[in-house]
Amino acid sequence: xxxxxxxxxxxxxPDALAPLADLALNLRWCWHPETQELFNGVDxxxxxxxxxxxxxxxxxxxxxxxxxxxxxxxxxxNLQLINADLADYMSxxxxxxxxxxxxxxxxxxxxxxxxxxxxxxxxxxxxxxLGILAGDHLKSASDLGVPIIGxxxxxxxxxxxxxxxxxxxxxxxxxxxxxxxxxxxxxxxDTDEGAVPVRIEVPLAGRTLHAQVWLAQVGxxxxxxxxxxxxxxxxxxxxxxxxxxxxxxxxxxxxxxLLGVGGVRxxxxxxxxxxxxxxxxxxxxxxxxxxxxxxxIREYMEDGADFDTALEHTRAGTVFTTHTPVPAGIDRFDKHxxxxxxxxxxxxxxxxxxxxxxEDYEGGDPEKFNMAVMGFRLGQRANGVSQLxxxxxxxxxxxxxxxxxxxxVPITSITNGVHHQTWVHPELLELLxxxxxxxxxxIDGYDWAGLKRVDPATIWALKRRMRTDLIAMTxxxxxxxCHNRGISADWVGGVLSPDVITFGFARRVPSxxxxxxxxxxPARLKKLLTDPDRPIQIVIAGKSHPADEGGKALxxxxxxxxxxxxxxxxxxxxxxxDIGMARPLYPGCDVWMNNPLRPYxxxxxxxxxxxxxxxxxxxxxxxxxxxxxEPAFGWAIPSAEGIEDPEQRDDIEARALYDIIEDEIVERFxxxxxxxxxxxxxxxMADTVAGLGPKVLASRMVRDYVTNLYAPAAxxxxxxxxxxxxxxxxxxxxxxxxxxxxxxxxxxxxxxxxDAVEVGTDIQVSxxxxxxxLSPDDIEVQLVAGRVDAEDNLHETxxxxxxxxxxxDGSGLRRYEGxxxxxxxxxxxxxxxxxxxxxxxxxxxxxxxxxxxxxxxQPPSA
Numbered sequence: 001x002x003x004x005x006x007x008x009x010x011x012x013x014p015d016a017l018a019p020l021a022d023l024a025l026n027l028r029w030c031w032h033p034e035t036q037e038l039f040n041g042v043d044x045x046x047x048x049x050x051x052x053x054x055x056x057x058x059x060x061x062x063x064x065x066x067x068x069x070x071x072x073x074x075x076x077x078n079l080q081l082i083n084a085d086l087a088d089y090m091s092x093x094x095x096x097x098x099x100x101x102x103x104x105x106x107x108x109x110x111x112x113x114x115x116x117x118x119x120x121x122x123x124x125x126x127x128x129x130l131g132i133l134a135g136d137h138l139k140s141a142s143d144l145g146v147p148i149i150g151x152x153x154x155x156x157x158x159x160x161x162x163x164x165x166x167x168x169x170x171x172x173x174x175x176x177x178x179x180x181x182x183x184x185x186x187x188x189x190d191t192d193e194g195a196v197p198v199r200i201e202v203p204l205a206g207r208t209l210h211a212q213v214w215l216a217q218v219g220x221x222x223x224x225x226x227x228x229x230x231x232x233x234x235x236x237x238x239x240x241x242x243x244x245x246x247x248x249x250x251x252x253x254x255x256x257x258l259l260g261v262g263g264v265r266x267x268x269x270x271x272x273x274x275x276x277x278x279x280x281x282x283x284x285x286x287x288x289x290x291x292x293x294x295x296x297i298r299e300y301m302e303d304g305a306d307f308d309t310a311l312e313h314t315r316a317g318t319v320f321t322t323h324t325p326v327p328a329g330i331d332r333f334d335k336h337x338x339x340x341x342x343x344x345x346x347x348x349x350x351x352x353x354x355x356x357x358x359e360d361y362e363g364g365d366p367e368k369f370n371m372a373v374m375g376f377r378l379g380q381r382a383n384g385v386s387q388l389x390x391x392x393x394x395x396x397x398x399x400x401x402x403x404x405x406x407x408x409v410p411i412t413s414i415t416n417g418v419h420h421q422t423w424v425h426p427e428l429l430e431l432l433x434x435x436x437x438x439x440x441x442x443i444d445g446y447d448w449a450g451l452k453r454v455d456p457a458t459i460w461a462l463k464r465r466m467r468t469d470l471i472a473m474t475x476x477x478x479x480x481x482c483h484n485r486g487i488s489a490d491w492v493g494g495v496l497s498p499d500v501i502t503f504g505f506a507r508r509v510p511s512x513x514x515x516x517x518x519x520x521x522p523a524r525l526k527k528l529l530t531d532p533d534r535p536i537q538i539v540i541a542g543k544s545h546p547a548d549e550g551g552k553a554l555x556x557x558x559x560x561x562x563x564x565x566x567x568x569x570x571x572x573x574x575x576x577x578d579i580g581m582a583r584p585l586y587p588g589c590d591v592w593m594n595n596p597l598r599p600y601x602x603x604x605x606x607x608x609x610x611x612x613x614x615x616x617x618x619x620x621x622x623x624x625x626x627x628x629x630e631p632a633f634g635w636a637i638p639s640a641e642g643i644e645d646p647e648q649r650d651d652i653e654a655r656a657l658y659d660i661i662e663d664e665i666v667e668r669f670x671x672x673x674x675x676x677x678x679x680x681x682x683x684x685m686a687d688t689v690a691g692l693g694p695k696v697l698a699s700r701m702v703r704d705y706v707t708n709l710y711a712p713a714a715x716x717x718x719x720x721x722x723x724x725x726x727x728x729x730x731x732x733x734x735x736x737x738x739x740x741x742x743x744x745x746x747x748x749x750x751x752x753x754x755d756a757v758e759v760g761t762d763i764q765v766s767x768x769x770x771x772x773x774l775s776p777d778d779i780e781v782q783l784v785a786g787r788v789d790a791e792d793n794l795h796e797t798x799x800x801x802x803x804x805x806x807x808x809d810g811s812g813l814r815r816y817e818g819x820x821x822x823x824x825x826x827x828x829x830x831x832x833x834x835x836x837x838x839x840x841x842x843x844x845x846x847x848x849x850x851x852x853x854x855x856x857x858q859p860p861s862a
Contacts, residue, residue, distance in 0.1 A: 094145030107714035113289035142219030168559030260291025287371030293378030298346035308731035317717030320379030361399030403850035417701030448693030470588020504589035520654035743772025
């Protein structure tokens with residue numbers, strides 16, 4: 001018989017142990033070793049069998065054990081100290097409080113929206129890198145005291161649990177998740193009738209979608225998770241939050257509507273109930289959350305603003321982060337579906353809503369509504385997640401700003417980072433721990449150059465223990481996998497060795513990440529794995545989206561290779577990659593592999609986690625590795641981007657991969673001194689932690705978001721709030737400029753300088769510009785100079801404003817004259833353009849308008 005309803009029965013804690021409940025509900029425990037040790041002390045066996053889940057621990061521990069602990073003065077004293085430490089952590093001034101005290105534009109509140117959050121394996125609300133990044137963002141924001149409110153969805157079946165069948169084919173399971181058994185609490189409001197759960201309502205194509213709000217406390221940061229599994233919903237509405245990235249297009253659209261529109265409404269309720277400051281900045285972490293902008297426009301229009309004014313209000317305080325390096329990764333919906341959901345959404349005119357996501361550029365599909373395009377149009381500030389990804393994004397979305405050079409597309413970059421207290425091995429952190437401010441290399445209380453002052457034997461002994469931990473986890477999971485597959489596990493006890501160089505490869509499995517590149521020459525890989533003197537071993541993990549048959553085939557190919565008796569002790573594929581697997585995986589590896597097709601890796605934070613644990617990276621120069629690669633930190637696999645044949649390209653890059661392993665990596669690792677220590681390898685470990693540590697921290701990333709995006713967005717938002725008419729004035733000005741722009745023209749350009757000049761020569765340029773009905777204050781005339789290619793296209797451009805022009809005999813023309821210095825040799829060129837100019841514009845390209853010379857001679861070059 002099956003139960004029709006489930007209850008979670010929690011014990012009544014003795015008064016002396018009451019703080020355990022509060023500690024369990026604050027997710028700081030997942031990155032705070034002292035709290036984890038405290039829970040382990042409640043019942044070590046139960047803590048281990050629960051997978052480090054304090055809620056499950058407290059629900060299953062015996063009453064007798066609790067009574068004994070309540071009388072254990074040492075345990076109770078430790079509990080009181082850790083509870084007091086949490087209270088201090090929650091209230092003490094951190095970096096942000098000092099920053100905000102000297103910065104009037106520092107936002108008092110920030111809403112951070114993401115479709116997934118990877119905080120702990122206990123809360124399975126993530127699929128991969130996007131969710132882990134979002135979780136690390138919240139953790140670091142908490143550590144720094146940044147006033148963020150996270151917003152997501154609570155998926156009752158998570159992403160999926162991965163297993164393998166006998167043939168190595170991926171299988172998916174969707175076990176139900178009981179929120180009452182998780183470190184969550186329902187958001188309630190106290191009323192005369194008692195505590196009442198908060199409910200959010202969202203219109204859904206003529207119906208009403210209801211959701212309750214679960215609260216996960218991530219240190220100082222509240223995370224609101226919306227859940228549609230409530231009695232007010234029926235049928236499909238109740239299943240909206242069933243699975244992460246599950247269902248068809250209609251289902252996905254309903255999820256994103258709940259996340260965006262419902263998320264804003266949930267924040268409003270949370271702030272009203274708790275008194276938390278309302279967000280001045282709303283951050284869309286990928287396009288899934290884009291509909292939050294429509295809800296904010298609706299709010300402003302409800303207060304009396306017209307659509308254009310409400311749009312300017314919304315844009316001022318919105319930040320959009322794109323993580324997508326390939327067009328296929330962008331959510332796109334048929335326009336009619338969006339029409340059905342937003343026709344009659346408040347006072348928003350549906351044609352203007354559809355324009356926000358319209359692919360109205362060359363190569364776009366006029367029948368599609370593009371969530372990333374909407375994100376850029378609703379966010380006055382946008383960024384990619386590494387410098388290279390910023391460049392890729394400016395190329396991908398250049399059509400939105402086609403009148404500008406790709407380098408001027410207003411998409412900046414903030415390189416991702418990882419939360420060190422989550423991902424660095426605790427013993428390694430102890431070696432790096434240092435009094436705050438002790439040296440110039442101390443950041444967040446850790447001296448990242450600290451390994452340089454540690455005895456090499458100590459470092460090497462620790463690394464061996466890390467490998468041993470990884471091997472223990474690998475054998476346990478591999479045994480379970482063998483049982484699930486129906487094959488013998490008798491051989492698993494001999495898998496991997498703590499004295500063999502260990503490579504790691506773990507990530508999602510789309511084709512561009514090339515899981516099977518290492519299998520291009522199976523015989524050569526087998527030789528590396530089974531070398532009698534200097535073998536290598538590889539631990540591999542990763543999930544393919546359930547609908548990606550090609551990705552599943554790649555996994556099967558890898559599993560079948562690893563099943564072979566002659567190599568299975570040296571290469572393993574572990575199913576169900578999650579945070580619980582990742583935490584021992586990164587420290588246990590000596591080399592982290594990453595071989596995507598460049599430039600399709602947006603960032604690749606797994607290599608950062610490995611580097612913080614002293615692992616070298618062996619990677620294509622893509623994502624963050626392109627930005628911070630140095631030979632002291634690992635090896636760069638040459639990228640054969642000029643080869644059009646994908647098979648030939650894979651062959652070339654695979655050969656380079658094998659060559660580096662054979663000729664450089666293996667030789668260095670096994671080059672030991674008389675004491676058995678690989679001194680050059682240990683030096684690389686110390687150099688990697690010292691050189692990359694400060695760069696790859698999520699605390700650095702969050703500080704960058706605060707100073708480069710959040711504070712400027714808050715300043716714009718505050719300006720609009722302080723000057724209520726400014727948004728309306730800006731909207732009216734934009735409308736007037738757009739209407740008049742067809743009459744703006746550059747009629748004539750000439751130079752008084754010859755075509756060949758010497759370095760240092762000033763090139764004098766004169767232009768006649770027609771402004772139509774616009775005034776000189778509405779525009780800026782710019783001289784744009786840069787290098788020119790064979791087709792006279794400008795690259796590496798710089799713009800130089802012309803001084804104020806003068807009327808030309810009442811002809812409707814204005815003459816502008818300026819100078820550009822020939823400050824470098826080679827072919828340089830210039831052009832003249834007219835762009836809108838207003839003090840409230842965030843960038844010269846914000847409106848996407850530029851008037852360039854037409855039917856004029858090609859720009860002179862010098």
